[in-house]
Amino acid sequence: xxxxxxxxxxxxxxxxxxxxxxxxxxxxxxxxxxxxxxxxxxxxxxxxxxxxxxxxxxxxxxxxxxxxxxxxxxxxxxxxxxxxxxxxxxxxxxxxxxxxxxxxxxxxxxxxxxxxxxxxxxxxxx
Amino acid sequence: xxxxxxxxxxxxxxxxxxxxxxxxxxxxxxxxxxxxxxxxxxxxxxxxxxxxxxxxxxxxxxxxxxxxxxxxxxxxxxxxxxxxxxxxxxxxxxxxxxxxxxxxxxxxxxxxxxxxxxxxxxxxxxxxxxxxxxxxxxxxxxxxxxxxxxxxxxxxxxxxxxxxxx
Numbered sequence: 001x002x003x004x005x006x007x008x009x010x011x012x013x014x015x016x017x018x019x020x021x022x023x024x025x026x027x028x029x030x031x032x033x034x035x036x037x038x039x040x041x042x043x044x045x046x047x048x049x050x051x052x053x054x055x056x057x058x059x060x061x062x063x064x065x066x067x068x069x070x071x072x073x074x075x076x077x078x079x080x081x082x083x084x085x086x087x088x089x090x091x092x093x094x095x096x097x098x099x100x101x102x103x104x105x106x107x108x109x110x111x112x113x114x115x116x117x118x119x120x121x122x123x124x125x126x
Numbered sequence: 127x128x129x130x131x132x133x134x135x136x137x138x139x140x141x142x143x144x145x146x147x148x149x150x151x152x153x154x155x156x157x158x159x160x161x162x163x164x165x166x167x168x169x170x171x172x173x174x175x176x177x178x179x180x181x182x183x184x185x186x187x188x189x190x191x192x193x194x195x196x197x198x199x200x201x202x203x204x205x206x207x208x209x210x211x212x213x214x215x216x217x218x219x220x221x222x223x224x225x226x227x228x229x230x231x232x233x234x235x236x237x238x239x240x241x242x243x244x245x246x247x248x249x250x251x252x253x254x255x256x257x258x259x260x261x262x263x264x265x266x267x268x269x270x271x272x273x274x275x276x277x278x279x280x281x282x283x284x285x286x287x288x289x290x291x292x
Contacts, residue, residue, distance in 0.1 A: 075269045079287040082236050109262045
């Protein structure tokens with residue numbers, strides 16, 4: 001996640017500009033890392049520990065069967081995954097800073113929500 | 127206002143829409159005819175889901191983004207994976223929640239090339255006047271009203287997103 005945030009901050013501060021294929025690759029990478037950062041945090045820290053190729057599907061499916069705030073996390077992860085797929089696979093995708101900003105902020109929001117769940121879990125333990 | 131020379135485009139409706147000697151037209155008119163083309167496609171290839179989305183958000187700019195979208199919706203429809211009444215009701219709730227903040231709606235199909243059955247319909251609501259924190263909260267509420275009581279088979283196929291419009 002930090003990689004995605006660092007790349008976004010560099011664009012935001014004007015230290016990177018989206019002019020060439022190289023910078024486009026940075027944006028694609030940052031969107032991808034934002035997704036994986038959120039996915040790995042939720043999957044590991046919330047103790048789902050899904051593994052294998054379908055871990056992403058199983059995590060979202062499980063979260064979507066649960067109530068708030070898990071369902072919101074699952075739905076946002078799925079939306080973020082769509083951007084990750086575009087960024088990683090689609091040659092026709094045109095990377096943009098608004099997409100990058102949206103991806104980083106969404107990933108951070110997902111992680112914050114997951115941290116709130118962890119805090120609540122720790123306070124209800126005997 | 128910017129003028130567009132239609133003769134420089136591959137414009138299939140040109141001869142029918144403009145039988146006279148019209149070389150230029152405002153960009154807003156071009157958009158108008160692109161919209162007509164979209165509606166024409168809906169008439170030629172009716173799809174109850176897309177028509178319903180257009181109907182619910184009739185005052186809003188609605189776009190269907192991906193050529194595979196119609197085929198996939200036909201597949202879901204024929205497989206009984208979509209309850210149209212449920213979808214329309216949820217979209218009406220979302221519309222009520224977003225109110226005038228919603229500036230555009232886009233409906234897209236996407237798949238994961240590494241997974242055989244990861245195929246989804248993505249409904250994206252573009253809203254204005256919200257900062258990112260407010261946007262996330264609004265998105266949470268959209269998720270609440272959209273998925274509440276929705277059959278799991280539909281939950282698995284539809285993804286909703288709220289994105290900033292400015």
